[in-house]
Amino acid sequence: MINSDVGNSDVGNSDVGNSDVSINDVGSDDVGNDVGHVERLIARTLGISEDRVTEGLEYQSIREWDSLGHVSLMVAVEGEYGVEVDDELILTLRSVAAIREFVAGHALAGDGAVTPAPERPGPVTAPLRDTPHRGLEGVVFDDTAITHIDGAEGVLEYRGYSIHDLADHASFEEVAHLLVYGELPDVASLEVFRKQLATARTLPAPVLDLIRALAHAHPMEVLRTCVSALGAFGPRRTPGTDESYVEARAAGIELIARIPMIVAAHHALRSGREPLQPAEDASHAEAFLTVLLGERPSPAAVRFIDKGFIVHADHSSNASAFTARVAIGCRAGMTAALTAAVAAFAGSVHGGAAERVVGLIDDVGSAENAEAHVAALQGRGEPVMGFGHRVYRTEDPRVRHLRDTVVELSEERGDRRGLDILDAVARAMRPYGRHGVAANVDLYAGLAYRLLGLPDDLAVPLFVVGRTPGWVAQALEQQANNVLIRPLLAYTGPHGRTYRNVEER
Numbered sequence: 481m482i483n484s485d486v487g488n489s490d491v492g493n494s495d496v497g498n499s500d501v502s503i504n505d506v507g508s509d510d511v512g513n514d515v516g517h518v519e520r521l522i523a524r525t526l527g528i529s530e531d532r533v534t535e536g537l538e539y540q541s542i543r544e545w546d547s548l549g550h551v552s553l554m555v556a557v558e559g560e561y562g563v564e565v566d567d568e569l570i571l572t573l574r575s576v577a578a579i580r581e582f583v584a585g586h587a588l589a590g591d592g593a594v595t596p597a598p599e600r601p602g603p604v605t606a607p608l609r610d611t612p613h614r615g616l617e618g619v620v621f622d623d624t625a626i627t628h629i630d631g632a633e634g635v636l637e638y639r640g641y642s643i644h645d646l647a648d649h650a651s652f653e654e655v656a657h658l659l660v661y662g663e664l665p666d667v668a669s670l671e672v673f674r675k676q677l678a679t680a681r682t683l684p685a686p687v688l689d690l691i692r693a694l695a696h697a698h699p700m701e702v703l704r705t706c707v708s709a710l711g712a713f714g715p716r717r718t719p720g721t722d723e724s725y726v727e728a729r730a731a732g733i734e735l736i737a738r739i740p741m742i743v744a745a746h747h748a749l750r751s752g753r754e755p756l757q758p759a760e761d762a763s764h765a766e767a768f769l770t771v772l773l774g775e776r777p778s779p780a781a782v783r784f785i786d787k788g789f790i791v792h793a794d795h796s797s798n799a800s801a802f803t804a805r806v807a808i809g810c811r812a813g814m815t816a817a818l819t820a821a822v823a824a825f826a827g828s829v830h831g832g833a834a835e836r837v838v839g840l841i842d843d844v845g846s847a848e849n850a851e852a853h854v855a856a857l858q859g860r861g862e863p864v865m866g867f868g869h870r871v872y873r874t875e876d877p878r879v880r881h882l883r884d885t886v887v888e889l890s891e892e893r894g895d896r897r898g899l900d901i902l903d904a905v906a907r908a909m910r911p912y913g914r915h916g917v918a919a920n921v922d923l924y925a926g927l928a929y930r931l932l933g934l935p936d937d938l939a940v941p942l943f944v945v946g947r948t949p950g951w952v953a954q955a956l957e958q959q960a961n962n963v964l965i966r967p968l969l970a971y972t973g974p975h976g977r978t979y980r981n982v983e984e985r
Contacts, residue, residue: 538575680737711815732952744771794950838926850904866923
């Protein structure tokens with residue numbers, strides 16, 4: 481019989497709406513030698529049109545075929561064909577092709593009953609839980625149309641556009657629109673999107689008060705807390721209802737506008753300044769820097785921030801994007817999803833590494849010391865911050881764009897010391913590049929923030945500001961074809977232990 485190993489114990493409040501599909505609804509008079517009967521059974525049980533029942537359709541590939549839908553479908557197969565779907569078989573019948581093959585392995589009697597074949601057709605696939613994949617290494621958990629990465633070749637594309645074309649020619653607003661809506665905007669759409677961002681920049685007064693109260697805290701602590709607080713100021717929904725896709729997208733666009741204002745307002749307040757109100761026609765980067773610096777930024781600074789936001793905008797299923805997907809997959813809503821993403825991103829082995837890279841400049845001291853410093857770190861088995869990546873086996877394609885803007889900022893300020901040190905470290909690391917340890921996106925970012933006169937603890941929040949559109953796009957893609965993300969753990973603990981009263985222990 482069917483049990484809960486498919487994951488249906490987690491589906492409780494599924495909105496698929498197919499739990500009330502009965503076998504009688506399918507219509508037993510359809511049973512016979514009609515080759516389309518299986519497809520009709522699947523379509524009616526899942527509540528979808530027959531043209532969607534294709535050879536490639538499988539469990540969790542569409543919203544309707546979630547855990548509850550799979551259980552309903554197995555019940556329908558049992559009732560329609562007079563078979564028992566046991567624990568082993570429920571893990572095998574996970575696609576239209578598998579169900580069709582299973583049914584074909586049974587002979588139809590003249591009265592429409594089904595006589596099971598002597599042997600079950602096809603091999604039984606072992607459950608994934610039998611082989612742990614620590615860190616989900618190498619596990620492809622879903623399809624995406626957002627970001628393509630080829631780590632071996634150093635390729636990064638947003639919805640088919642090369643990061644090099646976008647960084648060299650597009651504005652951040654264009655890239656954010658591309659990620660959220662799926663296409664680059666035309667002139668009219670871009671203007672509408674810019675106005676949406678400008679209108680949403682103003683923070684609710686209670687959130688600004690919260691930032692003021694947390695002026696002493698680390699910027700990432702403030703950001704996580706205040707993003708969560710923004711959830712109390714969104715549209716109110718009827719209790720028990722979920723956020724719709726349109727509502728989630730609107731909330732996401734507001735967060736793209738407001739997250740930079742949280743970071744900038746916090747820095748202004750802890751610096752003893754009241755946050756300025758940026759000009760309504762200011763670009764996203766210019767508005768952010770105006771509040772952050774308390775003055776009109778230089779064109780070079782705006783170009784760097786704009787380009788930095790673009791190259792940081794998305795990076796497929798990294799830890800924080802996966803966290804956002806898990807949260808919105810639980811139907812927690814967009815604000816909750818991004819709060820979770822910010823929390824994950826703050827970790828020292830994820831976005832938090834950006835802050836640690838800045839210290840490399842201080843540790844090396846001068847360009848002449850770079851080679852000896854790298855050798856000393858490698859001799860102790862310690863990593864060189866700013867090098868190596870979980871995905872790329874060659875130089876991170878985002879590096880060159882950040883370095884170009886750092887060169888411009890260094891020349892504008894007449895200070896090349898930091899740039900020369902990092903370039904020297906990069907030269908010392910070239911032998912390791914042949915083994916996949918090449919420069920990553922963090923290497924030059926922190927130096928740029930220093931050149932702008934910003935403290936090192938803003939390196940990670942500024943990364944978050946750029947990454948926000950990617951998180952929004954990832955969460956929206958998850959919601960559009962949602963499935964509860966519920967991996968398994970292989971239990972390795974003891975069994976059969978006997979409870980003893982505390983006095984006997």
